[in-house]
Amino acid sequence: MKTLMRQGMLLFVLLALLSVFGPQSSAQDSTGVARKVLLKTAPVYPTLARSMNIHGVVKLEVHVAPNGTVKSVDVKGGHPLLTQSAVTAVGHWKFEAAPKETKEEVEITFEPQQ
Numbered sequence: 533m534k535t536l537m538r539q540g541m542l543l544f545v546l547l548a549l550l551s552v553f554g555p556q557s558s559a560q561d562s563t564g565v566a567r568k569v570l571l572k573t574a575p576v577y578p579t580l581a582r583s584m585n586i587h588g589v590v591k592l593e594v595h596v597a598p599n600g601t602v603k604s605v606d607v608k609g610g611h612p613l614l615t616q617s618a619v620t621a622v623g624h625w626k627f628e629a630a631p632k633e634t635k636e637e638v639e640i641t642f643e644p645q646q
Contacts, residue, residue: 567596569625569628572621575642578617586611587642588641589609589640591610592605592608593605594606596627598629601626601627602623614640
């Protein structure tokens, strides 16, 4: 009986913590609407990755200044041979202007040409 009560209390505490510290929206991008990309630079498929038939998606978090320029890019996932090319390309993108700095989620897909 004590074990069941402990499990119930533990579940209650976990649920309470999740309700307080659960998923939250970014403080910098409270609208939830992604900014439109005005100018995209295509990434270069790295020669080594192409020769090794490495493909996939690189996930990035892009910090965009109010004027639409990219301030910084953080890699959130992807093959290490592909990430630098994706970061370099997205670093040259231009987004629409906004009243404040935002964080944008970007995915770059690398696929071998058929």
